[in-house]
Amino acid sequence: MTSFFGKLKSQNATGPAVGTTPAKKDPNAPLPTPLERMLMNAGPIRNDGSDKFFGMENFGNTCYCNSILQCLYYSVPFRDHVLSYPKRSTPESVAHAQAHAPPRIPPLQQNGTAKKPLGPSSARSAGTPPQQQKPEDKDSPEYKKKQALLAGPILNMSYENSREYEMPETLFTSLKDLFEAVVVNQSRMGVISPSRFLETLRRENEMFRSAMHQDAHEFLNLLLNTVVENIEDHDRKVIAQRKAEQPLRGVEDDGDLSKTESESGTVSFPPILPTPTTSSPTRWLHELFEGTLTSETRCLTCENVSQRDEPFLDLSVDLEQHSSVTACLRRFSEEEMLCERNKFHCDNCGGLQEAEKRMKIKRLPKILALHLKRFKYTEDLQRLQKLFHKVVYPYHLRLFNTTDDAEDPDRLYELYAVVVHIGGGPYHGHYVAVIKTQDRGWLLFDDEMVEPVDKTFVRNFFGDRPGLACAYVLFYQETTFEAVQKEQRMEGKRRASQDLTSGLAVPPRQSAELHQVQTVTPMGSPGSPSDATYYATLDHAVTAPPEFTTNGHVESPRSPPPPTVRPPSPVLQSKRERVKEEKAHEKARRAAEKQAEKDRQEVEKQRRKVLAAKLTEAQKRQEAELKAALEASKASKAEEDKRHALERSQTVHANGSGSGSSGFDRFKRTKSLRFGSLNKKEKPQLDSSEENVASPDAMTPEKEKDKDKDKEKEKDRRNRFSIRKKSFGMLP
Template sequence: MRKFCDKILELAGAESSGNSRGGLWAPVVVTVAAPLGRHGVCVVLSSCVQLRKVVFGCFGANASALEKEIGPEQFPVNEHYFGLVNFGNTCYCNSVLQALYFCRPFREKVLAYKSQPRKKESLLTCLADLFHSIATQKKKVGVIPPKKFITRLRKENELFDNYMQQDAHEFLNYLLNTIADILQEERKQEKQNGRLPNGNIDSENNNSTPDPTWVHEIFQGTLTNETRCLTCETISSKDEDFLDLSVDVEQNTSITHCLRGFSNTETLCSEYKYYCEECRSKQEAHKRMKVKKLPMILALHLKRFKYMDQLHRYTKLSYRVVFPLELRLFNTSGDATNPDRMYDLVAVVVHCGSGPNRGHYIAIVKSHDFWLLFDDDIVEKIDAQAIEEFYGLTSDISKNSESGYILFYQSRD
């Protein structure tokens, strides 16, 4: 108890001086007469994230406790649950890496890449080393420092080369695109090194769009932007590939509603009229975006950060957005091959706090038949019902909240 109270006082002092990481909670400390002497305190927390860290750190809710809670009979064969050390506001990175690790198709491809002949160091080789280190641990649970990966990340992109809080979605987007670029470049080099019998360099697809990689096979879907002229009824369409979908959020709604809003029809009129090639003039038109092809894993980014003109800064939309464990994309997609596709929620990156440049990120993942919460180096088992706590707040006022930010849904087929 003495250690616990000392830690509370330490964090309270840090908060009052403005040095508390993320500024997630503003404790009110009142000294009271108690047998603990100077340790008699009353602390009011506005978020449970720091409390979780304090309690777990001081009362020894360690790896062995998690292993006991899961139980030897329920613990999946060849599965490992390892927290990641935070190297100074790298929770944005840790949470995304945990989510991706439990996207099984992605994990399997990364581990398969690790088994290939050694290549020069890249962000992908560092990720493969990290995933391999987790997957081959002798212990079932524990903590691993992703130092090599973080060092490489900071070396490759100056955006992440600091100790400031970064955006988890920006990191996810950068990571997936970087891995895809690495794979395409390696394939290009292999083709250039592979000579045909006549001595010519294999130039297949040399001047065309690069072949899709396993990143595209897992995460890539296709959007279709349709515009219909209201005068001649001619429809023009343009396809656009995506690795994740960013959707607007509204108060007290669901992710299905957000997806339907994403594909709502917009009327182009007045100064926004559409230039119709058939009419050879600007005409009123209907514009609609729809999902033409659904991916194996659908990554949904909830646009919770909005620029407020009156505040001259971005603020967080802590709106309550329900995201179900099972998602059927009925009437939200134009996928002709499987318009009624069923998805299962496998991971959630959660933003905790009140703004984009401050706060904390954690990850919730599904492993086999149960759910786990990864908070940097802390791992705990949670009930499926507890996921409702991360939908957001019913109040319109922007305040501290723990709310789903990136959702990962995996297709059943």
């Protein structure tokens, strides 16, 4: 945050006036601040307070109050009306109140403890030399704020002077005392300590009693509404007092204020406010800040259009990424469909109907406050979140979303103040104000610090710059086309004078060279130019003066410039060239992005083609392998069928008469073949009938001997087993 502002101010700070010679000063004296350099050649102090530039002391998260008060002070009609009601205080009464004011108490830290002096802070460091502290950055805002408090003067606003103009102490009287103290003071610059104003604000409003981060837009609405209420209450008391003093005169009470209810959805005033009459003391405040919105609702069933007027103190507009204030105002007046649960009750139809609703401006205020909704509630996070959207705001604005019967619908506004919020969220951060003054141009008000800045400095808060600084509240005041043209001519003259002064400031050595070059060598002498060249130079010298080049030589111009046309300023030329270069770079960047996107699409297309070819080839290979496997399976099945047929034919021939054998004989043969592959141990024991049927050679003498031997072995084995069981007592 600090580096962001330090960088911006170093680029845009206004230097000393051109052509002035600084006076000799003590080398040990501190250097003058940019504001002091700007006010060196200032004239006498005015009585209206427009040439006073005072910072405001921060009492711990009170920057929201300081920035809004600065914007209201430099609104000339608002300041004049505050000073004039009910009457102006005399300088003597203000000086008397300041002399008898309580002593100023320095602001405390946020935790409520006073600031500790520099040096060792613990007993561990006692007896040891203090460590050398790093030198402070003299360009940082913190250092400049400390210097502003040290330089002073500090206006101790711990008093109230409301008895002087016969009013009870309210927030309005504290604001009036603050403005009067600045106007009456003989110094052009200093620091205000608004302790009494903050004490009154916290006493009357509980939400501002804590040290939490507050919203500048909410404070603006509260302050304007409270000022209206305080003035109206005082005016009622004055009227009642006059009626009591003169009961028989029947004086007409033109200041009697009737109360009317106002229904509003986006209105900034409270639901019930006194409607100002022609002679109302708050009429000026309504004319300055209050406008009128018209809500037009058209029933889609009967096409009936109903209207309702709603007052507003400021317009709160929703934001979108990469947009402008004009686009936000256009979306503010877009048609909204009322359907489903939000149906409109039409008096003509007598029931809930679907309708279209839009908001238009019926009456424009003289000071238009635009609130950019930087803080939006997100359901995913269940809290407010700051929007860092880029929103461009112009120096001059003309509203187009007005009604047909609007008063002065083509009113032109100029930007005169911007309240900037610096921070990552709505619950913490810092507020500063960038304000355009009458005679001194744009100034940056950062609590105690006041510095002049360039006009282009205001464009640093669109939301697209690195950092956390974004415009939050924009103040536009009415102006005329003639005033805008006059200001542009003044800027052009000032720029031309600066260019002329910088162009005529030639070093002595360069001026000596110019004089040497301008001497004409006599004709006929060595090194003299020819007749044609000489007379050509004379002809050009008659019509136009010589022009200086960058190296200090004189060149005769090729064609004389017209005397009525002034050459363009180098500053304008450089800006135009810069704009052209930026446009060319942007165009080249877009072309490169398009080409890169095209190349990427082409590469993706080729990759997809190769992948599709690979997939097709793999599918074909798989189908071929499957086909080959099927062919092999068919071949193996045919071979197996042939082998089985051959085996069956051999079996039939072995039995003798294959055709005369019964089905039971074939089954027995198949069973013997099935167990033919078994060894002797696993071969099942067949009875004699089965053995006779199984093989024709079963009754041979050799086989009978083998069979008798096997039977004897089996009998011996059974006898041994029975003897073993008997020895164990298992058999009887």
